[in-house]
Amino acid sequence: MHLRFVTPDDAELLQAYIRRLSPRSRHKRFLGALSELPKAVLDDFVALGRNDRYSLVAIMTQDGVESVVAEARYALDRASGRVEFGLSVQDRWHGHGIGPALIAHLEQRALTLGGVVLSGDALRTNDVMIALARKAGFAIQPHPDDWTLVRFEKVLTGLVAQSSSSGLQMVGHEPRNTAHAIT
Numbered sequence: 001m002h003l004r005f006v007t008p009d010d011a012e013l014l015q016a017y018i019r020r021l022s023p024r025s026r027h028k029r030f031l032g033a034l035s036e037l038p039k040a041v042l043d044d045f046v047a048l049g050r051n052d053r054y055s056l057v058a059i060m061t062q063d064g065v066e067s068v069v070a071e072a073r074y075a076l077d078r079a080s081g082r083v084e085f086g087l088s089v090q091d092r093w094h095g096h097g098i099g100p101a102l103i104a105h106l107e108q109r110a111l112t113l114g115g116v117v118l119s120g121d122a123l124r125t126n127d128v129m130i131a132l133a134r135k136a137g138f139a140i141q142p143h144p145d146d147w148t149l150v151r152f153e154k155v156l157t158g159l160v161a162q163s164s165s166s167g168l169q170m171v172g173h174e175p176r177n178t179a180h181a182i183t
């Protein structure tokens with residue numbers, strides 16, 4: 001399995017992945033009901049680096065056929081150093097450690113961007129994500145504005161690893177505009 005950044009050429013690939021998620025997983029990922037990404041959101045997802053937002057896909061090759069098994073999106077708020085993320089794993093691949101590996105990778109991505117805190121929101125009923133975040137060292141708190149959500153966050157103290165400690169191999173080039181953000 002390898003990871004790569006999503007580019008504008010991936011719009012259909014990403015939309016097909018989102019459509020294949022179960023309604024329950026889509027609801028957990030996007031914190032509401034949706035059957036696919038609205039056009040404006042999809043455009044934003046594939047616009048690599050726009051407003052310091054990035055999307056990654058994890059690709060699995062089986063019998064020579066590539067398919068997306070997970071996606072993650074993260075955004076840097078330069079003023080606060082906060083990096084927010086959301087992620088999903090294709091339902092049939094749940095329970096194989098892909099989510100934890102992606103989060104470990106996102107910690108490195110956030111550090112590379114100069115982030116100081118990594119955080120995300122989840123439904124307060126999302127036991128799997130909450131357990132995963134807790135195990136990965138995130139503090140879980142009630143969401144400040146929405147009682148249906150929790151916020152998990154972790155202060156980033158590690159060094160940027162030379163190679164990924166997540167076990168996920170990154171392929172392709174770094175987006176050009178991340179270079180400005182490396183501290």
Ligand SMILES: CC(C)(COP(=O)(O)OP(=O)(O)OC[C@H]1O[C@@H](n2cnc3c(N)ncnc32)[C@H](O)[C@@H]1OP(=O)(O)O)[C@@H](O)C(=O)NCCC(=O)NCCS
Nearest residue numbers: 025028029086087088089094095096097098099129131132
């Ligand atoms: C949350 C999600 C990303 C987890 O990814 P995953 O690759 O399936 O994660 P795994 O099951 O391999 O590992 C998650 C950890 O959660 C815990 N976990 C798994 N199933 C659980 C359950 N039913 N109840 C409580 N904890 C559970 C385990 O601690 C596991 O760690 P372990 O491997 O040490 O036992 C995935 O379930 C998903 O895509 N869900 C839908 C979208 C979503 O919820 N996104 C998060 C909000 S942005």
